Amino acid sequence: xxxxxxxxxxxxxxxxxxxxxxxxxxxxxxxxxxxxxxxxxxxxxxxxxxxxxxxxxxxxxxxxxxxxxxxxxxxxxxxxxxxxxxxxxxxxxxxxxxxxxxxxxxxxxxxxxxxxxxxxxxxxxxxxxxxxxxxxxxxxxxxxxxxxxxxxxxxxxxxxxxxxxxxxxxxxxxxxxxxxxxxxxxxxxxxxxxxxxxxxxxxxxxxxxxxxxxxxxxxxxxxxxxxxxxxxxxxxxxxxxxx
Numbered sequence: 143x144x145x146x147x148x149x150x151x152x153x154x155x156x157x158x159x160x161x162x163x164x165x166x167x168x169x170x171x172x173x174x175x176x177x178x179x180x181x182x183x184x185x186x187x188x189x190x191x192x193x194x195x196x197x198x199x200x201x202x203x204x205x206x207x208x209x210x211x212x213x214x215x216x217x218x219x220x221x222x223x224x225x226x227x228x229x230x231x232x233x234x235x236x237x238x239x240x241x242x243x244x245x246x247x248x249x250x251x252x253x254x255x256x257x258x259x260x261x262x263x264x265x266x267x268x269x270x271x272x273x274x275x276x277x278x279x280x281x282x283x284x285x286x287x288x289x290x291x292x293x294x295x296x297x298x299x300x301x302x303x304x305x306x307x308x309x310x311x312x313x314x315x316x317x318x319x320x321x322x323x324x325x326x327x328x329x330x331x332x333x334x335x336x337x338x339x340x341x342x343x344x345x346x347x348x349x350x351x352x353x354x355x356x357x358x359x360x361x362x363x364x365x366x367x368x369x370x371x372x373x374x375x376x377x378x379x380x381x382x383x384x385x
Contacts, residue, residue, distance in 0.1 A: 225284070
């Protein structure tokens with residue numbers, strides 16, 4: 143069974159996920175961050191399903207293992223929608239929103255088709271190892287997507303503080319989970335120690351970080367350093383033009 147610490151982390155994660163949804167509705171930003179709302183509600187629902195499955199079948203049961211990893215995989219896929227919505231915000235000023243939407247549809251369709259094909263081929267011998275590897279691969283895809291997004295943020299000199307913090311939190315979340323899976327493969331003995339805390343702590347960090355961003359960072363806030371850099375660049379250009 144889970145320890146009191148496990149239940150505490152789970153409760154904090156659940157309340158933080160609901161808190162993000164409530165915050166967005168109160169601030170009337172629910173439609174603007176629709177994908178975030180959907181993901182947070184799905185994450186809260188998955189938490190309830192996992193706890194009920196755990197209490198009924200036990201932590202070491204194959205049923206709980208399948209429910210945990212398959213629900214986690216579905217959550218990760220739904221988080222790709224959030225990533226794509228951030229892509230749209232970053233590239234909106236370039237007028238390529240429709241291309242980003244098309245790319246997101248292709249990516250998600252390809253991911254879904256690949257997942258269905260793999261599940262179909264392995265339907266007679268779905269093992270715990272298979273579901274673990276599927277979740278691991280999805281997290282690595284998430285890391286790649288987020289880091290490409292971060293490169294775009296840097297190259298395009300994005301200054302919106304809220305968007306930058308949302309992307310950073312997402313990058314930390316994906317990196318922590320993907321890194322945890324990588325270390326688990328390299329050092330299996332570590333799983334019984336601190337590696338088992340990585341998924342729940344990462345899952346708690348994301349809604350807490352996003353909740354802080356939505357409540358403490360204004361939608362109109364911009365990085366002051368970026369403003370200063372832009373001002374210096376404009377001044378240099380003006381000097382060159384006059385000279």
